[in-house]
Amino acid sequence: MDTDERLLREASVDRFKKYTAVHGIYDGPFPIAIVRAGSTEQVAAVLAFANEHGVNIVPRTGRTGTEGGLETSFERTVVLDGSEMDEIVHVDPVDMQVTVQCGVSLELLEERVRELGLTTGHSPQSKPLAQMGGLVATRSIGQFSTLYGGIEDMVVGLEAVFPDGTVGRIKNVPRRAAGPDIRHVVIGNEGALCFVTEVTVKLFKYQPENNRFHGYLLDDVRTGIEILREIVTNGFRPSVARVYSEQDAAQHFSHFAGGKCVAVFLAEGPAGLVEATSAEIERVVGRQPHERVAPELIREWFDNLNWGPDKIRAEHETMLAERHLGYTTEVAANWSVIGDIYEAVIARITKEYPHFQDITMLGGHSSHSYQTGTNMYFVYDYDIDCEPREEITKYHIPLNAIIVEETLARGGSMVHHHGIGKYRAQWTEEEHGSAYPILRKLKEVYDPNGIMNPGTIFPAGNR
Numbered sequence: 505m506d507t508d509e510r511l512l513r514e515a516s517v518d519r520f521k522k523y524t525a526v527h528g529i530y531d532g533p534f535p536i537a538i539v540r541a542g543s544t545e546q547v548a549a550v551l552a553f554a555n556e557h558g559v560n561i562v563p564r565t566g567r568t569g570t571e572g573g574l575e576t577s578f579e580r581t582v583v584l585d586g587s588e589m590d591e592i593v594h595v596d597p598v599d600m601q602v603t604v605q606c607g608v609s610l611e612l613l614e615e616r617v618r619e620l621g622l623t624t625g626h627s628p629q630s631k632p633l634a635q636m637g638g639l640v641a642t643r644s645i646g647q648f649s650t651l652y653g654g655i656e657d658m659v660v661g662l663e664a665v666f667p668d669g670t671v672g673r674i675k676n677v678p679r680r681a682a683g684p685d686i687r688h689v690v691i692g693n694e695g696a697l698c699f700v701t702e703v704t705v706k707l708f709k710y711q712p713e714n715n716r717f718h719g720y721l722l723d724d725v726r727t728g729i730e731i732l733r734e735i736v737t738n739g740f741r742p743s744v745a746r747v748y749s750e751q752d753a754a755q756h757f758s759h760f761a762g763g764k765c766v767a768v769f770l771a772e773g774p775a776g777l778v779e780a781t782s783a784e785i786e787r788v789v790g791r792q793p794h795e796r797v798a799p800e801l802i803r804e805w806f807d808n809l810n811w812g813p814d815k816i817r818a819e820h821e822t823m824l825a826e827r828h829l830g831y832t833t834e835v836a837a838n839w840s841v842i843g844d845i846y847e848a849v850i851a852r853i854t855k856e857y858p859h860f861q862d863i864t865m866l867g868g869h870s871s872h873s874y875q876t877g878t879n880m881y882f883v884y885d886y887d888i889d890c891e892p893r894e895e896i897t898k899y900h901i902p903l904n905a906i907i908v909e910e911t912l913a914r915g916g917s918m919v920h921h922h923g924i925g926k927y928r929a930q931w932t933e934e935e936h937g938s939a940y941p942i943l944r945k946l947k948e949v950y951d952p953n954g955i956m957n958p959g960t961i962f963p964a965g966n967r
Contacts, residue, residue: 506538515583518567518574520900520927523829526820527892535562535576538583544663544671544701550584551699552669560955561667563695565606566635569642571925573694577959584699586637592616593702601660601676603704606637623710625652625743632812637700643692645921647809649872650736651743651772652708654921656691663702664690667951676704689946694923695957697950714778716771717806718785719797721764725749726843727792728767729870729878733839736873740784744770744806744871749846751867752883756805760797767794768802828864830885831900833907837916838877842870846880848910853884857906859898862886872920879920882907901927926959933963 506512513530515538524530536559541547554561560581564574567587576583589605592613596602597620604613611632614624627646628634634644640662645654652658661676674687690698722728728747735745746768748756753766767789771781823829837845846868853866865885872879890898908918908931918928918935933940947954947962958964 505540507536511538512536515564515574516576518569518572518925520570520572520575520925521896522819523823523888523895524892526823529893531893533576533579533581535581535583538585540585540588542588544589544665547584547586547665547699547701548669548671550582551665551667554582554955555667555669555953558953558955560958561695561699562957563637563641563699565638566609566630566633568630568634568638569923569925571919571922572927573642573923573925573957573960575926575959577926577964586699586701587635589637589701590635595620595622595707597622597707599676600707601704602707603676603702604636606635606640606699606701606703608636610634610636610639617707618710621710622707624658624705625708626655626658626705627810629809629811631810636703636705640691640700640703641694642923643921645872647806647871648743648770648772650745650874651741654872655705656688658705659687659691660704660706662687662690662700662704664698664700666698667953667956671701672698673702689950692923694925694960696961697946697956709773711773711775714772714775716778716782717799717802718767718769718771718782718789719799719802720767720789721760721762721795721797722747722767723765723793725765725846725868728765729839729843731767731788731792732870732873732878734788735784737839737875738784738788740781742769742781742785743772744768745873746869746871748869749867751865752869753867755865755867755883755885757801760801764795766797768797768805770802770806827888828885829888829895829899830865830883831903832881832883833904834879834881834920834922835907835911835916835918836872836877836879836920837911837914841914841916842878842880845911845914845916846882848914849882849907852906852910853903857903859886859889862889862899904928924961926964929959929961929963932961 512534516534560578562583565586587607590607591605593603639655661674663673665671748766753761757766769785771778863886868880868882870878884903886899888895918931
C-alpha cells in the first residue's frame with residue numbers, strides 16, 4: 505500500500521489534466537491510499553471492505569486513461585491498482601486464445617505470442633504502456649480494428665470482481681445463445697461496476713511478410729470517407745484504413761502531404777487475401793482524383809505511431825517550453841452523417857469558439873471503419889494564453905463539448921473508444937436516450953452504494 509504524498513497527488517488525475525500535472529498542479533481531492541492487489545482474492549477483500557465502510561474505489565492498471573476516468577473526484581477514495589497481477593496464465597494455440605491477468609502489458613503479451621507465430625490483433629497507440637484489464641474496462645480499440653475489431657470482438661471470457669466481493673467468471677466459448685451476452689456488463693464498464701481481474705482474448709495467425717502498405721493524396725475529407733465506405737461495404741477489411749484532413753495530414757505527413765488529405769491503408773493476413781484487398785483498394789481509389797504515396801513512407805510513419813515513455817517525456821518538455829498542447833476527441837456515426845458532423849464541428853469552432861485565435865491546428869481523421877459507418881478523431885492544438893490551472897476550462901472542456909454536442913445532434917455517438925470517463929458523463933443519458941434506464945439499473949444493482957469510480961459514466965449527482 506502506498507501513502508506517499510507525491511504518488512497520491514499524481515494518482516488523482518489522468519491524461520485529461522496532463523497540462524496542470526506537468527506543472528505540478530494537483531487540486532484534489534486526493535486518494536487516501538494506493539492499494540496494489542496481487543490476486544483476485546485480494547481485490548475481492550479490498551472491494552468488500554470498501555463497500556461495507558463507504559470507501560470509494562478507482563480501479564486502474566496501466567494508467568493510460570485520457571477522459572478523467574482515473575481521477576479521484578471524491579473524498580475517501582482508494583486507488584486499487586492491479587498492475588502487479590501480471591501473469592500470462594495460458595497460451596492456447598489450438599483454441600487460438602490466451603488468458604492473462606489484468607496487469608499484463610499488451611506489448612509484452614504481443615511479443616510473447618508473436619514468438620509462436622500469433623498475434624492478438626490489438627494495437628492501440630498506448631500499446632507500450634497499456635495493460636489488459638484497463639483495455640477491457642475502457643472498451644479500447646487498436647490500429648488494426650477494421651480487420652480484427654475492437655477489444656469487445658476479441659474478448660472470449662473474463663473474470664471480474666463486484667463491489668460486494670463477489671467474483672464472476674464468464675467461461676471461454678466461441679459463442680452461445682444463453683440469454684444476453686453478459687460479457688458486455690463488464691467490457692467497457694470503466695471501473696464503475698466492477699474490477700476486471702483476468703481476461704481471455706482471441707489469437708490470430710501473424711503473417712507480417714505479406715503486409716502491403718498503401719498511401720494516397722486526396723482533394724478533400726468527404727472523398728476519403730467515400731473511399732473508406734466503398735472498400736468496407738464491398739466486404740474488404742484492410743487492417744488499417746484511415747483518412748486525414750488537410751490540417752491533420754500536415755501534422756503527421758508534413759514531408760509529403762503538400763496541403764492535401766492523406767489516405768493510408770495496410771492489407772495484412774494470408775497472401776491471397778492481401779492481394780485481393782490491395783487490388784480493391786487500388787480499384788476504389790483509382791476512381792477518384794489522387795496521387796500515389798510511396799509505400800515505404802507509410803510504413804515508416806506507422807512504425808513510429810505508438811506512444812511510449814519517450815514520446816510522453818517529449819510532450820511534457822514541449823508543454824513546459826512552448827505553452828502548447830494538443831488533444832483529441834473521438835466520436836462515431838453512420839456513413840450518411842459523419843461528413844456532416846465533421847463540417848459542423850469545424851464550422852462551429854471556427855465561428856463561435858471565443859479563443860479560436862489560439863488554435864494552431866484544427867482537423868481530424870477517420871481511423872476505424874465498419875459496415876455501417878466510421879469514427880472521427882477530432883484533433884485540436886492550441887497555444888495556451890492563460891495560467892496552467894485555467895487551461896482545462898478555457899480550452900479543453902469547451903472544445904470537447906462542442907464536438908460532443910454536434911455529434912449527438914446528428915445521431916452519432918459521443919465517444920468511439922476512449923470511454924466516457926468523467927468529462928462526458930453529463931451527456932450519458934442523452935447518448936443512450938430511452939435505453940438509459942437499462943444502463944442505470946446496472947449501477948443500482950451491482951453498485952448500490954455507489955463506491956465504484958463515482959462520476960465515471962454516470963453523472964456525479966447520480967452516484
